[in-house]
Amino acid sequence: MSGTAVAAATALGLGALSACSSSGAAGDSSGKYDVVASFYPMAFLAERIGGSHVHVTSLTQPGQEPHDLEISARQTARLQESDAVLYLKGLQPSVDEAVAQSGIRTKIDAASLTTLREYGGETGDHPEGDDHGHGHEAGGGKDLHVWLDPVKYAEVAEGVGAAFAKADPDHAADYRKNTEALVGKLNDLGTRYETGLRNTRNKVFITTHASFGYLAERYGLTEEAINGLDPESEPSAARVKDLQQTAKADGVTTVFYETLVSDRTAKTLARDAHLRTDVLDPLEGITDTSRGSDYFQVMEANLKALQKALGAK
Numbered sequence: 001m002s003g004t005a006v007a008a009a010t011a012l013g014l015g016a017l018s019a020c021s022s023s024g025a026a027g028d029s030s031g032k033y034d035v036v037a038s039f040y041p042m043a044f045l046a047e048r049i050g051g052s053h054v055h056v057t058s059l060t061q062p063g064q065e066p067h068d069l070e071i072s073a074r075q076t077a078r079l080q081e082s083d084a085v086l087y088l089k090g091l092q093p094s095v096d097e098a099v100a101q102s103g104i105r106t107k108i109d110a111a112s113l114t115t116l117r118e119y120g121g122e123t124g125d126h127p128e129g130d131d132h133g134h135g136h137e138a139g140g141g142k143d144l145h146v147w148l149d150p151v152k153y154a155e156v157a158e159g160v161g162a163a164f165a166k167a168d169p170d171h172a173a174d175y176r177k178n179t180e181a182l183v184g185k186l187n188d189l190g191t192r193y194e195t196g197l198r199n200t201r202n203k204v205f206i207t208t209h210a211s212f213g214y215l216a217e218r219y220g221l222t223e224e225a226i227n228g229l230d231p232e233s234e235p236s237a238a239r240v241k242d243l244q245q246t247a248k249a250d251g252v253t254t255v256f257y258e259t260l261v262s263d264r265t266a267k268t269l270a271r272d273a274h275l276r277t278d279v280l281d282p283l284e285g286i287t288d289t290s291r292g293s294d295y296f297q298v299m300e301a302n303l304k305a306l307q308k309a310l311g312a313k
Helices: 004-009 040-053 071-080 093-101 151-169 169-196 214-219 239-252 264-273 295-310
Strands: 035-036 055-060 084-085 106-109 204-207 222-227 253-256 276-279
Touching: 035 040, 035 071, 035 276, 040 055, 040 151, 040 169, 040 295, 071 093, 071 276, 084 093, 106 151, 151 169, 151 214, 169 214, 169 295, 204 239, 204 295, 214 222, 222 239, 253 264, 253 295, 264 276, 276 295
Parallel strands: 035 055, 035 084, 084 106, 204 222, 204 253, 253 276
Antiparallel strands: none
């Protein structure tokens, strides 16, 4: 997204952003626990765990690439009025800065609720460590795409549920119940992925940027990313040639692209290597073009796309 488009989007402020389970702006006076979430995967957790007791507002609009977000002054001011903020430290620098400078009592960093792995750079997405830390550089740093591994996302959900119960004890029992239900659904989803990807003709898939490293590691696959961790960086000519060779050697059939960033490089690579293209959605936002209306529906669509591309038996 261009800087102009980002500015136009963020200028709308929090009041124009939609929350799946509620309406209004941060600082809502309905008596509900007021939560600001940084982008869709955080908002989804807050809504599922908080249920009818919370009012959730997302800083990132549907269709906006979250890495591009620059928070407006209006959003920053309303962030100050909320009871809690749920964010993923390291993914959106402008959010990190606003949260650090705010006086919000409850600051929930999802990255601190699970272990993060090191991204290995341009030679395939293989883990090099599993300690805490942050970063979203194109050639390395900590991989923050924890929500695309259902099991790891469940770990984060448990931490969010505990934080909600501590911060809003009057509704702690409901938060714990909702968390248990959500974790159960996420673990069931993980089981479907494990079963669905166990027997495949090949194990390598190509994506626009390195979103699916945790998922690949969980289910015995290898993700080869065109752009590394940065969704809008440009690959080197050597990287493109390497991917073409990898595709041929490993029987890759499909180059996956995503809906919120340009598909130009992915489609060019696919054309030159005589491969198909398909969508593998990193779920950084839900739009009218998403293959589903929530996290679970889109993740099911992703599973089907992977099964088709990898030749599931």
